[in-house]
Amino acid sequence: MSVSIDIENVVKRYGDKTIIDGLSLMVSPGEFFTLLGPSGCGKTTLLRMIIGFNTIEGGEIKINGNVINNIPVNKRNMGMVFQNYAIFPHMSVKENVAFGLKNRGLSKQEIEDKIKEILDIVKIDEYKDRMPDKLSGGQQQRVALARAIVIHPQVLLMDEPLSNLDAKLRVEMRNAIKNIQQQVGITTVYVTHDQEEALAVSDRIAVMHEGKIQQIGTPRQVFERPLNVFVSNFIGVSNILEANIETNGGERNINFDNNYIVKMDNLRDDIKDDLKVLVSVRPHEFIISKNEEGIKGIIKGSMFLGLNTHYFVALEDGKEIEVIQNSDLSDIIPNGTRINLEVKPNKINVFDCNSQKTLIQVGEKHEYAS
Amino acid sequence: MNMPAKNKFNIWNILALIILSFFLLFTVYPLFLVLKKSIVDPNTGAFTLSYLTKFFTNKFYWVTLINSFKVTIVVTLLSVALGLPIAYLMRKIKIFGNKIVETLIIISYLSPPFIGAYAWIQLLGRNGVLTKFINSIFKLQFNGIYGFPGIVLVLTLQSFPLVYMYISGALKNLDNSLDEAAESLGYTSLERVFKIIIPLVMPTVLASCILVFMRVIADFGTPMLIGEGFKTMPVLIYNQFMSEVGGDDGFAAALCVIIIALTILLFLIQRFVANHYSYSMTALKPMMPQKEKGIKNIFAHLFVYLTVLLAILPQIVVIYTSFLKNRGGQVFIKGFSLDSYRATLLAKDNSIIPNTYKLGLAAILIIIVLGILISYLTVRKRNSLTSTLDTITMFPFIIPGSVLGIAFLFAFNQKPLLLSGTAIIMIIAFAIRRMPYTIRSSTAIISQISPSIEEAAISLGASETRAFTRVIVPMMMPGVIAGAIMSWVTVISELSSSIILYTNKTQTLTVAIYTEVIRGNYGNAAAYSTVLTLTSIVSLLLFYKLTGKKEIGV
Numbered sequence: 001m002s003v004s005i006d007i008e009n010v011v012k013r014y015g016d017k018t019i020i021d022g023l024s025l026m027v028s029p030g031e032f033f034t035l036l037g038p039s040g041c042g043k044t045t046l047l048r049m050i051i052g053f054n055t056i057e058g059g060e061i062k063i064n065g066n067v068i069n070n071i072p073v074n075k076r077n078m079g080m081v082f083q084n085y086a087i088f089p090h091m092s093v094k095e096n097v098a099f100g101l102k103n104r105g106l107s108k109q110e111i112e113d114k115i116k117e118i119l120d121i122v123k124i125d126e127y128k129d130r131m132p133d134k135l136s137g138g139q140q141q142r143v144a145l146a147r148a149i150v151i152h153p154q155v156l157l158m159d160e161p162l163s164n165l166d167a168k169l170r171v172e173m174r175n176a177i178k179n180i181q182q183q184v185g186i187t188t189v190y191v192t193h194d195q196e197e198a199l200a201v202s203d204r205i206a207v208m209h210e211g212k213i214q215q216i217g218t219p220r221q222v223f224e225r226p227l228n229v230f231v232s233n234f235i236g237v238s239n240i241l242e243a244n245i246e247t248n249g250g251e252r253n254i255n256f257d258n259n260y261i262v263k264m265d266n267l268r269d270d271i272k273d274d275l276k277v278l279v280s281v282r283p284h285e286f287i288i289s290k291n292e293e294g295i296k297g298i299i300k301g302s303m304f305l306g307l308n309t310h311y312f313v314a315l316e317d318g319k320e321i322e323v324i325q326n327s328d329l330s331d332i333i334p335n336g337t338r339i340n341l342e343v344k345p346n347k348i349n350v351f352d353c354n355s356q357k358t359l360i361q362v363g364e365k366h367e368y369a370s
Numbered sequence: 371m372n373m374p375a376k377n378k379f380n381i382w383n384i385l386a387l388i389i390l391s392f393f394l395l396f397t398v399y400p401l402f403l404v405l406k407k408s409i410v411d412p413n414t415g416a417f418t419l420s421y422l423t424k425f426f427t428n429k430f431y432w433v434t435l436i437n438s439f440k441v442t443i444v445v446t447l448l449s450v451a452l453g454l455p456i457a458y459l460m461r462k463i464k465i466f467g468n469k470i471v472e473t474l475i476i477i478s479y480l481s482p483p484f485i486g487a488y489a490w491i492q493l494l495g496r497n498g499v500l501t502k503f504i505n506s507i508f509k510l511q512f513n514g515i516y517g518f519p520g521i522v523l524v525l526t527l528q529s530f531p532l533v534y535m536y537i538s539g540a541l542k543n544l545d546n547s548l549d550e551a552a553e554s555l556g557y558t559s560l561e562r563v564f565k566i567i568i569p570l571v572m573p574t575v576l577a578s579c580i581l582v583f584m585r586v587i588a589d590f591g592t593p594m595l596i597g598e599g600f601k602t603m604p605v606l607i608y609n610q611f612m613s614e615v616g617g618d619d620g621f622a623a624a625l626c627v628i629i630i631a632l633t634i635l636l637f638l639i640q641r642f643v644a645n646h647y648s649y650s651m652t653a654l655k656p657m658m659p660q661k662e663k664g665i666k667n668i669f670a671h672l673f674v675y676l677t678v679l680l681a682i683l684p685q686i687v688v689i690y691t692s693f694l695k696n697r698g699g700q701v702f703i704k705g706f707s708l709d710s711y712r713a714t715l716l717a718k719d720n721s722i723i724p725n726t727y728k729l730g731l732a733a734i735l736i737i738i739v740l741g742i743l744i745s746y747l748t749v750r751k752r753n754s755l756t757s758t759l760d761t762i763t764m765f766p767f768i769i770p771g772s773v774l775g776i777a778f779l780f781a782f783n784q785k786p787l788l789l790s791g792t793a794i795i796m797i798i799a800f801a802i803r804r805m806p807y808t809i810r811s812s813t814a815i816i817s818q819i820s821p822s823i824e825e826a827a828i829s830l831g832a833s834e835t836r837a838f839t840r841v842i843v844p845m846m847m848p849g850v851i852a853g854a855i856m857s858w859v860t861v862i863s864e865l866s867s868s869i870i871l872y873t874n875k876t877q878t879l880t881v882a883i884y885t886e887v888i889r890g891n892y893g894n895a896a897a898y899s900t901v902l903t904l905t906s907i908v909s910l911l912l913f914y915k916l917t918g919k920k921e922i923g924v
Contacts, residue, residue, distance in 0.1 A: 053825055073828045086826035090844045099840075100830030144826075151830060 011058030037208035079148030294340030400777035421624035453533025479531035484591025489684030588770030741808035771866030815849025
């Protein structure tokens, strides 16, 4: 009974400023779908268009194929969890959860049962008679979630629900949210600017920037095969290096400045010789080379973080990059050491310098593709 | 919030329109009539400046304006000279009994100034206790503290609490680490006061100065009672309007216009100061009063105690007087009795106290309902309509009471709007005049409620009106009640408009006190004043209890 959400060419304008100009996406029934992007990218605006707090100036939003553009918020039957939880401070936990049930013509017993059920699911049954100011941030978060789910909404919307929690609680709560969402099986749209959080909870992620969708894909897809430089930079850490393409018969190589040449087998067929490209290399996609091959650099600093050791390396052109090595591999390399860096050709991403778009083959089969 | 419903005739706009028409009818229209009467000849209907010219060319008249300025400026300066050091001392040094001292200061602020005037007449008037005492000791012919010094004494003691409360609030938001930072950078205690503390509270000092200025320049009761030959503008206005030989409406209107122009100017200055010279501070670690030793400690205590004693003295005198044995309320004889209460509270058919409560509570009811709606509309439903509402509802704040009273009589003296002489006109005057307190504290609290609270309620299926009544209104209540109590206390001590609007049937406590004083019946006046003071104190305690705060919003 989960529903799908179709967003077709929607437009959002404030006065004569267009925030979102013809955006489309589709969320499948029961999916945990995340809108991810930096602040001001339009993700919250889009979320508030779905629930109806924002008007829609063009295009359509459909639930299971039915246009909902003109249905008032209180008739849309969507649950929303707010960034600041928006718990009613003058009502107890139970009254908060009951609020949405009370004008639905349910019997007292039905209301009681539903409250009991949901408080069990979100694990705050023992606090049901407390006032909100006696709850911790995590507990308030659970109340907000319970209150939104208990009305059996068609869609659950969450607007940066974890941003007010401390780091440890954030991890705990995102697991809880993920579990509860799976348990209830409700179509969910989740907004966040935290890429790690998005990777952790989502079935699919839409990366947004300046009101446009940059990429939609599974967490692995957006992390490992970003479609453009923005996505590559926004999700995880990327070192962007300049290089040139060298074609040699059917072979396509990337030539880094100091003549370190890497053979690639997943670049698009139509690439021309000598094309300027940007190569995105994640810190863990470098190998500190034992031989003379590789990009030359000097270690400027290091940071031991247990499992991994991070190195800050200055390249010959002055650019500083970050390299991560498994701490088990070697002792910490002292500052000032000259090293050569190789890259993992099947991991790195290559973008056209002008269009900033990926040059990796569409539908490229790599071992993790889903 | 941006709702899909684009309908301009939604419930909020309709409410805004209704409230706006209420204010147009009861504020803008009467004031417009005042302006019209001041520049239109009633016989020919032509434009005339004769009323204004009459004022500015006749020394008998324009001197009242000079007098008003003299009084106001001196009182404002003295109020700062008392309020600032007391606020600082109370925050810096542990004053024994500081809680009581603070409460006494607030009580003296809440009581109507003219009661102070009348109490000081009893002490330092022609036949005052202190006057006789001084004259007999020093063999003087001191004739009582009337005129300029009397007005200044009374109004200063009544106004410095306002400066105190404002500055005390600002000092509380001043983080102690600012002072400590300056100390660590090598500044001495006195240098820190002048380089850190005073500059930071300066905007507050200015703001409170302007408020004192506005209150004092509009005050009518004090100069009327203790001013004698020294007339100020509000006294002139009252006399011109109420004159037994047929008041001159046009001239009175012209006087009103002059004083409104002044208060509007002050209000604009105040806005400017508030917008341009305020620092937003919130103290994580406010200044904590420290125990002081030696001469510094003694001096601080003496200064605070003496000032507060002077401020609260009128209340003590009044309560004391109310228990004196007397004949017919005028001649006091030795011993104590409940004569004054017998003659007032317990007198047959005495409707003064029930009147005060009935009219006051009716006004408060209007204030609460409109206050909630106005603050909600102006904060949450911002549009040109509600912005207008926001401005108009602050109007009464700058219109002196006597001017509002006169304007009401101009406007509602004939059918179809014949309201003069009714209880309704009194209630509306109270409501309009004292609503800003409730609006301000309601606005403050609604600004703190996140809009997503309301959105949450709506997303859960509640209609906008249900979200408002079930979620927003209950959440606003603490702020509304706090403001309403302040409105209540000022309603019952209101004199300047009720003295113009009352009839025998709608006499209130303040009017009764005033008329009894004028008649020389000090016993009855004292008994009424005591009732008024007690009501204020009980209201204040209720305020403390409900808000859990030990300070009042001013």
